[in-house]
Amino acid sequence: MEIQRDIPLADYTSWLIGGKADFFCLPKNAEEVEEAVRYALANALPWTVLSGGSNVLVSDEGIAGLTICLRRMNGLQIVESDDRVSIECLAGTGKSDLLKVFLKHKLAPALFLAGLPGDVGGGVVMNAGVSEAMVPREFHEIVEWVEVLKIEGRDLRRVILPKDDIRWSYRHSDGWQPGIVLRARLGWEKKADPEILNKVRDANRVRLSKQPLDMPSCGSVFVNPPGHKAAQLIDGCGLKGFKIGGAQVSLKHANFIVNTGGATARDVKGVIEHVRQTVKSQKGVELRTEVIWLGR
Ligand SMILES: Cc1cc2nc3c(=O)[nH]c(=O)nc-3n(C[C@H](O)[C@H](O)[C@H](O)COP(=O)(O)OP(=O)(O)OC[C@H]3O[C@@H](n4cnc5c(N)ncnc54)[C@H](O)[C@@H]3O)c2cc1C
Known part of the structure; x- marks a missing residue:
């Protein structure tokens, strides 16, 4: 390599x-x-x-x-029994590929996966999911096991962790670090929902109407604080459209920061800081970022 x-x-x-x-x-x-x-x-x-x-x-x-x-590390294998469909995915397999399998079998996980970008490994690490009431709505509900390359000092070991050996919380998973998620098996019971394709189409329509999917972003920047919606707090402070350099609080969805062209990480950080301080001083609520900072 x-x-x-x-x-x-x-x-x-x-x-x-x-x-x-x-x-x-x-x-x-x-x-x-x-x-x-x-x-x-x-x-x-x-x-x-x-x-x-x-x-x-x-x-x-x-x-x-x-x-x-990990984006070239993709591929999946379907394991079917009488009452369950399971899918073993390499970590870099797109969530959209996983969605297609559930959709083909008319199974419920297709709905929450609709519109979730990124890969399966990232979904496990972030316990990705949606806030709308549906079952399932987060990754941990469909995970059966996760294969991890454990890295402790110079010691490398591949281990398979059953779902219950991992601690799952809102947009986070723990208990597999330090390491790299290599593979995961995800599944659902074979209870076909004949309406699932229509539900997925509707969900995509709603996302398109509410989110600025035509502009580069990383989805929701802030975690919803307990009892609040981050987007409502930000909008309530009149911050939609607030801009530093090329980074702007989306006019369509206040919890998205979009790259309007040429934005730098410094611009985005500046917008994040301004939003946090304004929401803290006007609403008394501390916002925590969902987005992960990488690098120097
Ligand atoms: C338009 C848009 C809409 C979005 N909507 C949602 C939503 O509704 N719900 C939601 O939960 N998220 C949403 N997101 C955020 C994002 O798509 C999810 O968090 C996704 O699961 C991240 O996966 P990824 O493969 O892109 O991970 P990355 O962004 O590449 O990585 C995320 C973190 O995980 C680590 N990581 C990734 N893969 C591995 C691995 N295999 N082993 C160890 N560490 C790893 C990285 O180091 C990083 O810290 C949205 C993003 C966008 C752009």
Whole structure:
């Protein structure tokens, strides 16, 4: 596997923002991920994982060490029994590919997966999901097990963690670190919903009407604080349209910050800070970011 130098990362993120990776590789399977980590360890480089890049803000100064990008590590296998459909996915498999399998079998998970960008590994790490009332609505409900490359010092070990060995919380999962998610098995009981395709179409229509999907973003920037909706708090402070450089609080959805063209990570950070301070002083609520900062 080729280890490249000075690779611009903006094209690997949904915000189209970010500096260069000092070192960069695109492993296609678990063996190549292991090879990448061993390279980093042997050369005393820090390592960072990037998957679909739809929930990260990459520093303008780039990422030090080796960035391991999983988007070529994709592929899935369907395991069907009398009462269940399970799908074993490599971490870089698109959620959209997973959605297609559930949709083909007319199963409920297709609905919450509709419109969730990024990859399966990123979905596990973030416990991705939707806030609307539906079953299932978060990744942890469909996960059966997760295969992780555990990295402890120089010791690399592949382990399979059953779903209950992982602690799942709102947009977060714990108990598999330090490591890299290599593979996951996801499934649902075989109870066909003949209306699922129409429900998915409706959900896509609603997303399109409410979210600025025609502009680069990373989805919701802030976690909904208990008892509140971040978007309502931000909108209530009159912050829609607030802009620094190329980064703007979306006019369509106040919890999205869009790249209107040429935005830098510094611009986005500036908008995030201004929104946090304004919401804190006007509404008395502390906002926490859902987006993950990567790099220097
Ligand atoms: C338009 C839009 C709408 C969105 N709507 C939603 C939504 O409704 N609900 C929701 O939950 N999210 C939403 N998101 C955010 C995002 O799509 C999810 O969080 C997604 O699950 C992230 O997956 P990813 O593959 O892009 O991860 P990345 O952004 O690449 O990574 C996210 C984090 O996980 C780590 N990571 C990724 N893969 C691995 C791995 N295999 N092993 C170890 N660490 C890893 C990365 O280092 C990073 O810290 C939206 C984003 C966009 C752009």
